Amino acid sequence: MSKKRKSIPVNPMADQFGSGIAIEKFSVKDFYLMDMEEAKKSHREDGHSFFLLEKGRVSLEIDFQKYTMKPFSILYLHPDQVHRIITFEDVSVSCWSINNENLHPEYLKLLEEITPAKPLALEKETFSLIAEAVSLNLKLFERKKDKLYHSLLKDSCNALVALAASQYLDHAKSTSKPTRFEVVTKAFRKALEHNYTTARRPAEYAQKLNISAPYLNECVRNITGYSASHQIQQRIILEAKRLLSHSDIAVKEIAAQLGYDDYPYFSRFFTKATGKTPIAFRNKNRD
Template identity: 30%
Template sequence: MGNAGHIPTVDICNLSEVRDENILVSRFASYLQVHHKLHLAHRHSFYHLLLFTKGSGTHTIDFSTFPVKPNQIYFMIPGQVHSWNFEGDVDGYVVNFSTSFFQSFLLRPDYLETFSFFNGQAEDSVIDLPTELQQPIIRLFEEIVGHSAQNNAFRYDLIRVLLLQVFLEIDKHTYAHKHSAVPSFNYTLLKNFQKLVDKHYISLKRPMDYAELLYITPNHLNALCKEHLGITAGEVIRNRVLLEAKRMLVNQNLSISEISYDLNFNDNSYFTKFFKKYVGITPEEFRKKSL
């Protein structure tokens, strides 16, 4: 699955027994039996959903570690780095789908990005299902597994409809929870800021650049971030740059100079100082530690 220093990217066609390049649906216990090497750090070229119904241990997404427990669902977008460390028997459901799986079905190509759990922030992508949602969501996954096993011409559309139902039910719950804490307009502004950072963090490094794109003042943006995220707007941008630096150090066999150039730093020494200041170790040390 790759050499040392180069953490592999897994494609659906490498995982799917039926060699379907757009969708894979499976019970998690049987998926683990076939793909047991996936406990090693890797990333996917597809969306990855994992609902645990049984098991314990830990799951690491983009260098943040979460305890595994029943009735917990993980949402991952392409490119995120993750690894598992399970204890005992684990089961649930896994659904992998390509970035194009919904494109022919929905007019809005960015529709999935509107869900908070698909924003690429690890802490938003792990959700403990409340009691009232547990059985309805499990029933939906059972239906998805059932349709995937049939040779029906409409099975993929049925799976798309059921997956959208899963997303909407969970988003309704998470939005209601966040909505009570963050007024609607501010919530939308913050979400848009995070999406803009994700798109432009290499070229735009200053909060004022994003404030301009959002038609608000830098002070307003900063106050919003501090109040609702607990960090400044500058830290949001910086954290995104650091996350990409970590991903590149772990995932690609690039030199530190190449990484610094790709991340738009003036020179290698400035990138090394920046990384050490906020991570506490140099890029080289981080790379060695992650092997």
């Protein structure tokens, strides 16, 4: 019988050494069978996590989307994102993780802009630069007797975060100045990520952004092709799917966590959006 999971499992990578920062390099042959089995179970990370793939191939699932990582690529995972490894093939990978407390506030804002992220292929020169930075970080990570150990680790890991984030931002940046529609939509997405459990009407977000609801909807639809209401609903549905698939929290409790005290209403809302009742979705998508 499988162990009950009252919430989505969290891998304590960032805090496994008690510092809120971790960095390591490993290959498949370094993995114990138990480690591989745990990696193949859906989970979240306890910090902002990065994976630099030097060798091999990794198939993984992130929030119900499947991806393949090949050599000379990097992956950023936000603490909210639920993921699991599907297959390994002769893998050599470096990874580092840092929690919000140790992350530079400016970098936290940058990472919010590229969430959700997916694997990103790197130029070999860029990959080599980041790999060299990882090697230095690994050496610093072992110098636990240094009086300024945590400060050194914090600064060096933040430098790694900046290198990784800059690649995502360079990849996504437009050659022209962002339009007003793009600026508003970006601000809306940021507000949505922080308020989707309590604010479900476009007018509430429009008020936060000091614009009218019709204008907010015009901006969001112009950039995404969908209305602001649709984006709000999809963010709620994503979190519901995560909890239904990867935890044993009762469906009524999930509804309450997402701001729905009226369970029948939540059930109808979820069914209309996905074509399945919450119970049917859970039964089909259990880990």
